[in-house]
Amino acid sequence: MGRIGARLLGHTRRLLFGIGAALCVATLALTGSLERWEHLWLDELFELRGVRPPTAPxxxxxxxxxxxxxxxxxxxxxxxxxxxxxxxxxxxxxxxxxxxxxxxxxxxxxxxxxxxxxxxxxxxxxxxxxxxxxxxxxxxxxxxxxxxxxxxxxxxxxxxxxxxxxxxxxxxxxxxxxxxxxxxxxxxxxxxxxxxxxxxxxxxxxxxxxxxxxxxxxxxxxxxxxxxxxxxxxxxxxxxxxxxxxxxxxxxxxxxxxxxxxxxxxxxxxxxxxxxxxxxxxxxxxxxxxxxxxxxxxxxxxxxxxxAMPRSVSTALAIAFALVGSLLVVRLQAFRALVVTLGLLVASGLAAYAGFRYGDFWLRGVGCTFGLLLGYGATVVENFVSAQLYKRRLSPFFSPDVLRALVRARDVESLGPRRRVATVLFSDIRGFTSISERLQPEQVEEMLGEYLTEMTQIVFKHRGSVDKYIGDGIMALYNAPFEDPEHALNAVRTGLEFQERALTVSAKWQARLGAAIRIGVGINTGEMLVGTLGSRQRFEYTALGDHVNLGLRLESATKDYGAPIIISEYTYALVKGRFPTRELGDVTVKGKSQPVKIYGVVPASVRRYQRAAFAAAVTLTALGDGRVCRARAADISEGGLALAGVPPEWDIGTRVQIRVEGGDLPRRILAEGTIVSRRGDAAGVQFATLDAESVAAVAEYVARGREAEDDAS
Structure with missing residues (x-):
């Protein structure tokens, strides 16, 4: 029959399922069997629209x-x-x-x-x-x-x-x-x-x-x-x-x-x-x-x-939606067809809501929804059965992995390259070459495997994807392949947690092998080409463009500036005020004449103030969504607090109101700040607003605490 003929036969068979679904929907619509559900949909539209104050007297x-x-x-x-x-x-x-x-x-x-x-x-x-x-x-x-x-x-x-x-x-x-x-x-x-x-x-x-x-x-x-x-x-x-x-x-x-x-x-x-x-x-x-x-x-x-939409029109639309649901499965890969189907359902729902809210128009959407789902579902079932038969026919010739790849071949195409604004993160272990020269290959493999595993978990935790491992380095993407409105924030949170986790890993390997590690992180945000690149035999999901190159350049610059985390001005614009930062200057990317301003993000491990042990109850209120939690203070400085008992969902970068109650301070403290570190239930909070009298009270308390420690020693 030939490949084209076989494909046409398969498409025709699937379309027949869609036509059958369309006829079924038409019968239900014409006999009024869907009317009860349409009425329930009308009631739901009223509820979604909400109460309108009467205007007539x-x-x-x-x-x-x-x-x-x-x-x-x-x-x-x-x-x-x-x-x-x-x-x-x-x-x-x-x-x-x-x-x-x-x-x-x-x-x-x-x-x-x-x-x-x-x-x-x-x-x-x-x-x-x-x-x-x-x-x-x-x-x-x-x-x-x-x-x-x-x-x-x-x-x-x-x-x-x-x-x-x-x-x-x-x-x-x-x-x-x-x-x-x-x-x-x-x-x-x-x-x-x-x-x-x-x-x-x-x-x-x-x-x-x-x-x-x-x-x-x-x-x-x-x-x-x-x-x-x-x-x-x-x-x-x-x-x-x-x-x-x-x-x-x-x-x-x-x-x-x-x-x-x-x-x-x-x-x-x-x-x-x-x-x-x-x-x-x-x-x-x-x-x-x-x-x-x-x-x-x-x-x-x-x-x-x-x-109300006339029933004849709603019936015609229901038939059309059933055929569209079938065509989506015929023409598109399964996941993309599902996404488009869900998109159509959402779009039709939003259109019905908008028409009702703003035009007092009742779009009879149940028939359309039922038609789309029935057409899609019937064709998906046929598609699944055909795929199983296809794999059974080819199983004597190909390995299971190859068969799965053949069935999923169009999944790869659905992630084809396209331009989008994303955030890229590069990290690298400082001096890893010299470290590896002092260790056995098995030790290097164990050390690197543990490190990359932990860092990958951090990337996934903050909604990122690992683009690739470059030796001891990691390239991660944010806002790809799925939209994330906080992609820049999540990338910086990842970098900060990288630094915190690196301290733990470094202490462990210093004790075992005498090999302490430090890492540098570069982060940039901008438009880049993101998607699957390569041949049909070998490909990867990655990003290309000047902004990717700038991210790599920033990671390299961490050595020159002595800053563990460097972000570009483009990332800084999206995270400004959420993390403690300091301006480092400008860098010029190869091939570009316009310099780019860069900033260092200060990890919580960098302590700029004298601290003293401090026991008190602390209430945190998240600015924006109003979440509240109670924690315990462990120590205090003019710059912030070390807390215990903070729930894990309070991420790095969360802006909070801080209320300190009790303790040995001469006055209560009410300030705003930012969570800058997390480890278990412990959190470091940096003050953003602290009045002069409170600063003086904290400084006096810390000074007394340091004197007491010196006297005891």
Whole structure:
């Protein structure tokens, strides 16, 4: 068949898996099987977006538990009491009053009770009452994104004596999705009419919107749709609540004027009255129906209902994503395909979030996600099976190592060279040639192996990669192959820990072989070519460029300047203020006319101040993230503290606030500083800010301590 034909056959077979996945996703999308998950995704988008403070002038008068306790009345309340409530609210001059309470049957307190409420409604002149559908008193149900039962007879009308003075009567039905959540609200309800066949009634929230517009409140026009997705502002109590009892009792004097220029909604917020539902911000079913109406009314006033992607478009995208998931595996190496797949998932998620947050647009992303994962997964399974068959066919001819390399061949290509800003570190043992001449080869191998192993662990600890070993030297890269925003900091931390570890290794080998070691470290940051270089038979992951050469030049310069760690001005710009440094001067790199300023990083092992033993409790607070730890002071100087009991995650370079409590100092010390050394739970902290009085107190303490030591000796 030939290599090209075999490859095409393999690609075709894999694509068939992707096409099968696409057909599966299309079937699920078209039958509405994914709709429940899409609704959950919509709820999650609300949660991710967070609460938005309401802007419409809406206040809710709540019939809540506190009202039942304060009034000590059973439900239903006397309608004359409702009338008193409306009179008091109306006296404040509200825009409109919406009453989410049914008055479809005579009052148990007699006709005068109904008349009292009707008279109050007539006096107000801007009250909207509610009614329900004739078939039942349950909310409308949405199936497949469409509302069923919108053509309903309106019954449960308020009694004529109550409704005759109302500004309007409106259907109060809310739309329930199949999972029992409320996400949408009807704008208009088609009501059968003997003469016209049917007429459109505005639902409660739309009717209140009309009343508000008529009263002069700036509001967007009502949408032409029969129902819209509510743009929820938040969960319960997002809108202002005023307990019912505060309006009808003497407490009204304290809140008088609160309802002026407001749309007032009256309804139950008590779970005992079963008028609570599940919504995006109240998935446990704790959102009162009256606050759902407040959210819907705000949506109408602002004119910002959630706009949903049409199902036909989301289905087409889901099919496309399934095919893309399959093509990624066909065209790319497995790891790269995984990265791109995850990237697409993240990108689509971010796009959905951005569209929802900034454009109130609901991108139905579940179908796309499921399609991408199914297309990718089906093709990966086929790819894995094919790879195993491929290895089995070739196993008589190649070694296991070669077979693994063949299967992973495109992994190497995925790390192809490209330009990127990175930090390079070079380290070298001073005078290692003369040391090795005094030792046996086996001793050199043992010594070097132990040293390189320890240094490699330090590189890995600080998110670096070992580029290569150059005899006794190490070349390490930071910010490659993965992004690390603290690559320069981590490189300097590595160099400092190199110096600390080198002291331990040197002491050990000095005792055993009389061979003490010292190391120099050069660090530079800049743009370089990073990736796999070499032939297909032999390659390495490395970096090339002028900035790499400068790093090597700085490592060599440590001998000339007598500085254990030298960094360039480019690295210094990224770590300035995080480590104790001193300016060394300028160096000129071969082939460059512009000199480069260099700095020496001072290791913690370089002690510039007299120290004395000091026992006290110390509290460290990390500047930036606020982490806190308690440690013990071991000694003190004008320059800093030696501490014990510091957790390992407090790295070299961490900036801290230092609070010293207790001890024999005449005053408490509060300063800022930097962790400059670590060994086990011990840490060296260098003061960055220490007031003059504290410096004097520490100096006096250290002087007394030194005198006591001299007297004792």
């Amino acid at each position: 809406i206040v809710i008068v709540t019939i809540d538990e506190s009202t039942f306790q304060e009034l000590n009345l059973p439900w239903p309340f006397p309608r004359a009491l409702h009338g008193k409530l409306i009179d008091r609210i109306s006296a404040d001059g509200p825009i409109a009053i919406g009453v989410d309470v049914m008055f479809d049957s005579p009052s148990m307190f007699g006709p005068r009770d109904d008349e009292a409420l009707g008279a109050a409604i007539a006096r107000a002149g801007n009250v909207v009452l509610v009614a329900a559908g004739a078939q039942d008193d349950q909310p409308l149900v949405a199936q497949g994104g469409k509302v069923t039962g919108v053509e309903r007879e309106v019954s449960n009308l308020p009694l004529p004596v109550i409704r005759k003075g109302a500004a309007a009567v409106a259907p109060v039905n809310i739309v329930l999705d199949p999972d029992g959540h409320i996400r949408r609200v009807p704008v208009r309800v088609a009501v059968p009419d003997p003469q016209k066949g049917y007429e459109w009634w505005l639902a409660l929230d739309a009717q209140l919107h009309r009343q508000a517009q008529a009263a002069g409140l700036p509001a967007k026009p009502l949408p032409d749709a029969r129902e819209v997705l509510i743009n929820f502002r938040g969960g319960p109590r997002t809108f202002q609540w005023v307990p019912y009892y505060r309006v009808v009792t003497d407490e009204f004097k304290e809140i008088k004027g609160l309802f002026s220029g407001k749309i007032v909604l009256i309804g139950s917020t008590s779970e005992a009255q079963h008028d609570v539902f599940a919504t995006a911000f109240a998935r446990a079913g704790t959102m009162p129906g009256v606050e759902i109406h407040a959210n819907a009314l705000e949506t109408f006033i602002r004119g910002d209902p959630i706009r």
